[in-house]
Amino acid sequence: MTVTSDTRKPYGGNTRSLVLAFDVGTTFSGVSYAILEPNEIPKIHGVTRYPGQEHVAGSYKIPTIMFYDQDGNMKVAGAEADSNAIIDLAEDEGWTKAELFKLRLRPQSMKLKMNGMRLPSLPKGKSAVEVFGEFLGYLFRCTRSFIIDTHAGGSALWRAVEDDLQFVLSHPNGWEGAQQTKMRRAAVHGGLIPDTDAGKARIRFVTEGEASLHACVLNGLAKEMLTGYSGNGFLVADAGGGTLDISSYAVRGTAPLVMEEIAPPDCVFAGSVFVSRRARAFFEDKLRSSKYGTSDSLEHITKRFDETTKRLFRDKKEPQYVQFGSPLDKDLAAGIRQGQLKLTGAEVAELFEPSIEAAINSITHQVETTGGFVKSVWLVGGFAASPWLFGQLQERLAPLGVTVSRPDNQTSKAVADGAIGFYCDHHVSARMSKFMYGVEFLREYNPDDPDHVARQDRMCELPSGPKLLADAFDCILARGVKVKESSVFTRKYCTEVTSLTTLSVFEVEIWCYRGGTSTPMWINRQAEDFTTLCIVQADLSPLSDSAQSKPGRNGKTYWTIVFSVEIHFGLTEFKARIKWVDSVSPFVQ
Template identity: 45%
Template structure:
């Protein structure tokens, strides 16, 4: 998996930021003409005690009452900061990435309520921008200090920096839009320089890390399928890949999954359990502190549900034996602690079982990475549950919590994913000519509207651009032929300032034809805007009615790239012409 020498003419810097729910990291690569790229991690941060290849910082920002940043990352958890924040009314922003999360399938309002609110007058994009600015400055400082003539080196590269940002598997255009806006707001690029930012799913980034640190080339050359489980702070991303025999690229062999069951939800489950346990205890006032102590110690070292677990939170004087508190420690049964992890384990094993049921490909390996992947209990449970299914479970020994930022750079330098799997049905609603002989049309006759040329049109037809489960290659484009019609030219030209809505269908029906068959299964993904007023209209004659004008065009989408891209196409003198279209994404 070594990279060939860089063929560019000038030196260039690529920065990778992994903004996690609880911890974040940065990696970089200096591209020197004629030299093979080398990926390096930013391993020193202000106030960071741990110095080494696995160095990451807490994803925390403190703001003062004026909304100014006061402490970030490791600075925000050093001794004395909590007291200073209390005295001066500072507000802490944490888990802020989850405020732009997809809401599809979210069921636990109790869990959602535990996600900390954003600081007053701050959006998630604002906080992301401040945090990205901090990571950028840390990377700049690190490069300047650790490289020979580092300051001069930085000056030679600062005007041409590419940024690679990773995000959970289930995140799409809406979340990417927020990240891109945050990069601009942080001052890392101008608004016109969007091409300097690229995205990668955490599943793909983790695949590259696993290939470098654990998966043997022989395994992949045999065409054996591998499941990559990236267990992070907020999400658990599960992807499956295969390298076809004789190919140098990989294919996604099933739609990736993303679950909000990362390590922060283990803490939330513990908090809810402790709230019930301590409801009649004077130590209920210490609930948040006890939960924090569990998160920092007990959760990390837990590995055996047959042994009692202890949360040390106070002094030897703290005692309430009715709830299990003695000498400043709260005793919990190993079985109870295991229940805090249960949903995380369940979602992983359930996803792998579904992959095995629905795919002919032979999955043989499971690779566990991510900060939560360092949990011994999680590793043991997955080994116990997945081994009977025929999978070997491995965890790379080398810094699993740096998998995403390093892997994202690997992906950026040599993209080798040649096919992905569509996660949903994608399409748009349009009007079609009413056919009274069609039972589906007749059943919706009350929705018909008049069309150009005296035609009767039926609304609400779903045109499927891309079916769920479709294998989408690098070269594959999907298109839908559409038209605009009007009885006069002025009205037609006005209608050619187009806004086309693209919808996803995530329900259980196959090939839905109309919106009303499952209205809750559809949601608006994005709108595609383009002005086609320059296209020459054609005159059409409707039998038994008058003349009308019509323009034919196509919407062309590329779903394979991590970012959805759109164009409009039309025929001009026998040749296809295209123009880019702007895409605006909606929250789900």
Template identity: 50%
Template sequence: MSSSRSVYRGPHRKLVLAFDVGTTYSGISYSVLYPGQVPEIKGVTRFPAHEQISGASKIPTIIYYDRNGQVRAVGAEAMREGIYETAEDEMWIKTEWFKLHLRPKTEASRHIANEIPPLPLNKTVTEVLGDFLKYLFECASSYIQDTHVNGPDLWASVEKDIDYVLSHPNGWEGIQQTQMRQAAIQAGLIPDTRTGHERISFVTEGEASLHFSIQNGLPSGVMKQGDGVVIVNAGGSTIHVNAYSRNTKGVIEEIAAPQCHFQGSASVSIHARLFLEKLLADSPFIEDMDYIIQCFDKTTKHRFRSIGESQYIKFGSTRDNDATYGIRFGQLKLQGSDVANFFEPSVKSIVNAVVEQRNSAHKSISHVVLLGDFSDNDWLYIKVLESLRPLGLNVLRPENHVSKAVSDGAIYFYLGHFVRTRAFKMVYGDFSYIPYDSSDPGHGRRQDNTFLSVAFLTKADTLSTTDVMQKVDALNEEIFQAAALLGEMLQNTDRTIRTQEQITEAFEKARWMLGEQIANILAAESLNLHTNLNPLLAQVVLQIAITTWCRFVISSWKPGDTTAEGFLAAIYSEIRRVGE
């Protein structure tokens, strides 16, 4: 579903910044508005120390404070190599998940209260959020000045009158918005005046996701027949669920009360921690729990996709071994079924919420769009798809940077509000929906009161350096998991007796792939038929072999190469067949 964005008709150049402060990751989108030109939406894709982390245009929502309450490291800088040791030595305080301290204290969020890390002493949530907003502002300023033609002059012309869009979870209302506005004032984004307050707009993450979906997720015609669509924004801490449809006037209306559940990707980490704390309770490695969970978050949680495959969390060195707890060479082995259980509460939350939206909506619903960082997870997508498809629902996951859905959607929201009719969470009186009555003079007078002219920018995303790094990280993790699994399988396989001549011939062929030193070590071990192959050596060899093969396939491919294209097409077809 696409449309065109109208030109900006303001009297002077203007900058709009959208800050998506997520529980675990945060992002920035912006648009420089030029009079007489169609606005273009862009994202900040470069941050200090950004090369140290994975993620499309996002940084961790983390702040380190020293003992005096001064900010020492923020975002990707808080994840760089050596920062953990520095923080321990200098007694810095790590602050994360602080956004959740703003949440309404309702029954729905009561179960996570004990899991939210406390704020630093003598710091309020408004102050912490203000420090983070200040950092995002500085990152946006540096990026725009560095990447735009005449960037410093551009920034100087707009910095005193920037408009901001702050997104927040469904269900957050006046109290939370007041605290967020106060944080923006403390960050120096706006003055504490009426004019300053007017420069900040708020949008729910659900509505921002709808704006993004209209441009990037919904096939043409999905809402033209009057059917509804459910937007699921699965983020770090929360899962937002909204249902919308388009009426005969072309107006988008909310057709069911929005929902917000605290079962985002952080919930998976919480369940993993509970499981591992019980598993390693009597192990000396219990002291490494924080780092183990950090490694789980970076790798296993993102790559998990099969209940039948064991998963390995690489957290230590080759000297770290404890067979009793499934730890070998610094790798903790988990059963795929256990990892699947970590995801189950989140999967159930999404499925139940979608079903509730469909049951309570006053129009039929045929499509579900998955957005947000968490929706990138293949296992989550597969399980939601398996649960909703039998119910006649089509589940879509856009290809274009779903992690940018909220920040990009917030800019779309600013440029042209799309939702005009909302469903309230509660209703006072008897009627929630009143059908239009053409014989009622009052209805007749109001039938044309709502008019909407919508135009959205349509612009294809380009592949950024960060995207490539993310793909490489994903490939490296797949190689590690495959080598660990194959290495374990080899330990339980009978070794075929080979002659010296056969061994020599085999390793001469493999020498180009493995290198002289590894090939010689492997050949020497292979001569001893009564000793099991060193499992660490087996993993190293397998990783080298798989990596070399991947490099060979990638580097040898070129457009028009029918052999390589046929091979890759066959792989893609099989992946698609299995997925379906």
């Protein structure tokens, strides 16, 4: 089987279409796209020409940075924003640099360790969603220009598809429904889609882990395993600028290629930017008494470390150098000679260590979760190019019987390419639920249970008479459950109302519990383990005509309403809905 061709599926649509995949990374971003022709296997292209980067042939990535003027207008972005001329102009004009803004979209449950340093401020008057959207808009405009200028008949092609463009936005494994909602709002703000239901439906989401899996299949990294299929599992580690996204899979079929997720995916803040942050703090301490310890000098030295030393480092026994100045720059006490800051290999290795340790812990946990089923790791992403990271993962995972491989070409654009592969090929047929999902219900009060007695202040009485306690948790979907795309998880509930007018604004809160595999009895609204995933609203007023009134306690009339809560979790986007039956016709909302 030839993985790079035989696993590709012809496009099944009836008309020509265009799908664009945006990989907005913490530090670098890129775009891939495919022109979809009916019954033809899509070919994936990358945008390789951006303003300010025309001289770099075949460059798929640009820095995720922008400059804003004092009025909050975006002035320049990407590669242009990284030029010395723009940096000087920004300083003269008082512009604000926007960077690392993707990290501001993270879920509150994901704690960010910045080594005592804070995220850069947002431009005045701008939210993280607006800044993210304006960068999306910049990428979109660059992509439109590239396609029009590069393809024969590019202008006609764009005019034919621009009103129905399809988009795939990738995000870290740890992002959830709230982050996807913010990204949709950003896409509207950036001008990618109109603010309508039809426009929003043109956005698809994929985790960076799953996108990276599809990229591995596309570039042939998976070929050896799939052709000599042994039945073992494998793990995709996407090491990017901000996050390390870990996803474990098993092959369930090769004709066609079908894979399943076999462990809840993981996401940790262990990307290359944190090596740089630790380096910045280290240089500040090391050069505290030196004339090179000024803020501007430290920023320059850290940037040179990023561009050279960090990328090339491979041996902790060898001295390392950060070339940042001219031969006249010298401070022997600080280890600076001929414009070079000398470091020991052990010092540089220590800057990498927390990220490597986090990666090892996450991968080891996945191997243990699958009972040792995972035997190989595919390392992709921009940080994967680090010889030290790659070598350390190989060395430390070898005792577990786990091998580590990485593609030889363009690991940095794996997510963007893989997002197109996800849209077109859809190789993953089942995923694992990461957390526990459920709703609040009323539990019957037991006066002999001390826990119930302690919660008497939360007791209520239904019109029909029973005494019940609020804040009870009912699990609809447990953690670590294999969920196929067609899977629907449903629980039936009933409620009693004393006024049918309340049915028009009926809503159910969906809760997410992150605390473990044991189902909690109660919802702790103050605990970090519990968060509201979404609120499902429905108009149940059609039930007014068929609901039967009943006499209740103290002569009050009430009506019993029966409904179901459905959770769809088989795709990369969570969906929930309320379902009910009016006479013989089912309704969903």
